[in-house]
Amino acid sequence: MVGLGTLANVGAVLLGGALGSLVIPQVPEEMRTSTMKALGLAVVLIGLKMAWETESILLLVVSLALGTMLGEWLRIEDRLQAWARRLERWPITQRGGFAKGFVQASLLFCTGAMAITGALEDGLNGNPSILYAKSILDGVASIMFGSVMGVGVMFAAVPVLVYQGLITLGASAISRFLTEAMIREISATGGLMVAAIGFNLMGAAEIRIGNLLPGLVVVAALAGVFL
Numbered sequence: 001m002v003g004l005g006t007l008a009n010v011g012a013v014l015l016g017g018a019l020g021s022l023v024i025p026q027v028p029e030e031m032r033t034s035t036m037k038a039l040g041l042a043v044v045l046i047g048l049k050m051a052w053e054t055e056s057i058l059l060l061v062v063s064l065a066l067g068t069m070l071g072e073w074l075r076i077e078d079r080l081q082a083w084a085r086r087l088e089r090w091p092i093t094q095r096g097g098f099a100k101g102f103v104q105a106s107l108l109f110c111t112g113a114m115a116i117t118g119a120l121e122d123g124l125n126g127n128p129s130i131l132y133a134k135s136i137l138d139g140v141a142s143i144m145f146g147s148v149m150g151v152g153v154m155f156a157a158v159p160v161l162v163y164q165g166l167i168t169l170g171a172s173a174i175s176r177f178l179t180e181a182m183i184r185e186i187s188a189t190g191g192l193m194v195a196a197i198g199f200n201l202m203g204a205a206e207i208r209i210g211n212l213l214p215g216l217v218v219v220a221a222l223a224g225v226f227l
Contacts, residue, residue: 003169005118005131005132005134008132009134011135011157012138013109014154014157015139017145017153020143020145021147036148036201036202037202037203039198040197041198046198047194049191050190050191051189054184056226062218063215063218063219064212066215066218067219070218077208077211081099081103081210098151101150101156103209104145104149105156106160108145110159114133114134114137115134115163115167118164119164123170123172124171131164182224185227186216186223189215193212196209197209
C-alpha cells in the first residue's frame with residue numbers, strides 16, 4: 001500500500017515524542033541543559049555530513065544566501081512561531097518551549113535526502129523501506145528531543161505527514177523534474193540547516209532556521225540549470 005512509509009514515520013515521531021515528553025520523568029535542569037548541548041553537537045555532525053555531499057559549494061552558498069533573503073522577506077520563521085504558539089494554548093501543550101520544539105523538530109525530520117528519496121520510492125514503486133529506516137532514526141531522535149523540548153516534538157508529526165505524503169502522492173509528477181544532482185544539492189543545503197539547528201540547541205547561536213527554507217527551492221532550481 002502506497003503511503004505506509006510516511007504513516008510509519010508519523011507513528012514513530014508521535015510515539016517517540018510521547019515517550020520523551022510524557023513518560024520519561026522530568027530530569028534536573030542542569031542535566032537537561034547538558035543533554036541539549038550534547039544533542040546539539042550530534043545534530044551538527046549529522047548536518048555537516050549531509051552538507052559534505054555537495055559537489056558545488058559555491059552553488060550551496062549562493063542558494064542559502066538568496067533563500068535566506070527570501071525567507072526574511074516572507075517572514076517564514078515568524079509565521080511558524082506564531083502558528084506554533086496558537087497550539088500552545090491547548091492544555092496538553094502548556095509545557096514551556098513548545099514552539100521551539102515544534103519548529104526545530106519539524107525542520108530536522110523534513111530536511112534531508114531520506115525524506116525526499118524515500119517518499120519518491122514509496123510513491124513510484126510502492127517500496128517504503130527507506131522511510132522505514134528513517135522512521136527508526138526519527139523515533140529515537142523524538143525520544144531524546146521530547147525529553148528536553150517537550151510535546152512540541154510530537155506535533156512535528158503533522159508536517160512530516162503533509163510533506164512526505166504530498167511527495168508520495170505526487171511522485172510520478174515530481175520525479176520528472178528532480179534529477180539526482182538536484183536531490184543531492186537539496187540534501188546538502190538541508191544539511192547546513194540541520195547543522196544550524198544543532199548550533200541553536202547548543203546555545204552557540206540563534207539562527208532563524210525557518211527563514212533558511214527557501215534555500216531548498218533556490219538550490220533545486222540552480223542545480224537543475226547548472227548541474
